[in-house]
Amino acid sequence: MNNTTILSSTMTKHLFDWKLHLLVIITSLFAxxxxxxxxxxxxxxxVLLPLLYAFIFTLLLNPNVIPSMKAVISKDRAKFASYAVLLSIMPFIAKFGVGVGPKVEEIIAAGPALLLQELGNVMTALIALPVAVLVFGMGREAIGATHSIAREPNIALIADKYGxxxxxxxxxxGVYVMGTLFGAIYFSLMAGIIASMDIMDIRALAMACGIxxxxxxxxxxxALAETVPAQAETITAFAxxxxxxxxxxxxxxxLxxxxxxxxxLYKVINKFKKNNDISTATQTDFGLKVPEQSILSVKQSLSLxxxxxxxxxxxxxxxxGVDPISALPAMLILFACCIVGVLLKEVIPVNVPAIAWISIVAILISLPQFPLSEYVLVETEKLGVLQLITPVLAYAGFAISQMEVTLFKKSGFKIAVVALLTFTGTFLGSAMIAQAML
Known part of the structure; x- marks a missing residue:
């Protein structure tokens, strides 16, 4: 995760492999x-969204998942999809940021709820940890698995504290891999079901999406926007x-x-486990080897x-239903936000991801005070939120590596259940705190 080697120039050509991108186009359009x-x-x-179908289609074409698919696309080609996943999310994030400006007053009014809902992360441990320890007999790996939804900052925290x-x-x-495999799909299904039950403020559910x-x-x-289409703009802004x-x-x-x-909580629950021994080493060895991966230069990133x-x-x-020529100005606006965000990440010595800078830039150009905000809002309306996320999941299906497939085969059931409980706890905990504060 911390490898800073730049992808060599001789490997750059693989980023633009025509077969990979063509397959993503075909599967995304079909979805x-x-x-x-x-x-x-x-x-x-x-609610079943096109992003689900796109992910399934490319997952079934992935040679790491189905070896015979190497006749369609080789493993060497498929592995470069991981770079495309990280980059393809950027225009989507910019589109979301543009939706914040028109709702800025409403967001400020809900400020305390937005700030405090993050504390809902403690619900992850309350829901998932007892199952991990008492049902599956996990040792201290349960702490790493259930303290959060295990995205990159959480991995960095655990790596620094424990290794x-x-x-x-x-x-x-283990939870990171399960999130990569199924996280987006699970959150879309769970959010749609809860929203359709009409038991919580849609703003609280939207805040809980921001994980x-x-x-x-x-x-x-x-999924929330499709379930409650009348509140689509509010959902986008709050999320x-x-x-x-x-x-x-x-x-x-x-931290x-x-x-x-x-x-x-682990120490408390561990007292109820049979044959208790807190000093015992991990009881669920997933056999995980974390691969090193080169990163892209700014030029490589922006070209891809x-x-x-x-x-x-x-x-x-x-x-x-908007043809590419008509939607081109909107995409150029989002692309410009991405360029600025990537460059800010490079020149500002603060450990903030590029997509955070992209969000900030997109929010600023959509504020009423920005001279071209009306033009930005009118043009970017031509791009659908859902349509920008479908290719992301198509790339993600190809990006599943042999390591992730091996992990799922060896310990898929246990870690998958714990991961889904962790995701559920994060979402429900955050939503309940936001609901209480609104």
Whole structure:
């Protein structure tokens, strides 16, 4: 995770492999053509989004998942999809940021709820830790697995405090992998069901979507917007703002609140476990080896992002019915936000992810005080939120590595259940605190 080697220039050509991007275009367009499917399930409505189909399609084409698919795309080609996942989320984040400006007064009014809902992370341990320890017999890896939804800042925290090869490190990486595999899909399904039950303020649910993961936030808020379309703009604004605040506060909440609370709760619960021995090493060795990966230079990132923007325009064409030429000004606006955000990440010596800077830039240009804000809002309306997230999940399906497949085969059931409980606890905890504060 901390490797800072730049991808060599001889490997740059693989970033623009035509077969990978063509397959993403085809699967994304087919997914958008299928459209949204809503299934009543008694307690609510299950909302199936095109992003789900796109992920499944490319997952089934991934040679790491189905070896015979190497005839369609080689493993060497597929592994470069991981770079595209990180970059393809950027225009989507910019689109979300643009939605904040018109709702800024409403967001300021809900300020305390936005700030405090992050404390809902303690619910992850309350729901997931007892199952991990008492049902599956996990040792201290349960601490890493259940203290948060295990995105990059949480991995960095656990790596710094315990080391990634420790029991806690194995746990956090296990949930990270499950989040990569199923996080966005699960959040979209869960959010749609809860929203259709009409038991909580939609603003509280939107805030709960902002968990510090662009793809998970996008899938979650897209499902909310489809369930309550009249509140789509409000959902977008609150989810984007919450996600931005999570980048600023999430690590500190994990460090000073969630992780100490999980440590304490583990000691309490461990007393009820048979054959108790707190000093025992991890009891659920996932056999996880964390691979090193080169990063992209600014030039490589922006060049690949330009290609991805073309993919997004095509997805938007099928999903929104707006042809690429008409939507091009809107995409150029989002691309410009991404360029500025990436450059700010490079020149400002603060450990803030590029997508956080992109959010800030997009919010600023959508504020009423910005001279061109009206033009920005009118143009970016031509790009659908849902259509910008579908190709992200298509790339994600190809990005599943052999390491992640091996982990799922060896310990998939246990860690998958713990991960889903962790995700559920994060979402419900944050939503309940936000609901109480509104």
């Amino acid at each position: 958008e053509w299928i459209g949204i499917i809503k299934i009543p399930i008694g307690i609510g409505t299950l 990634l090869q420790s029991a806690e490190g194995i746990g956090v990486m 510090g993961s662009g793809s998970m936030m996008g899938a979650c808020s897209a 984007a703002t919450s996600n931005l605040l999570t980048y600023a506060t999430g690590l500190f909440v994990s 000073f609140v969630a992780l100490p609370f999980t440590e304490f 992002l330009a290609v991805i923007c073309i993919v997004l325009l095509l997805s938007n064409w099928v999903g929104q």
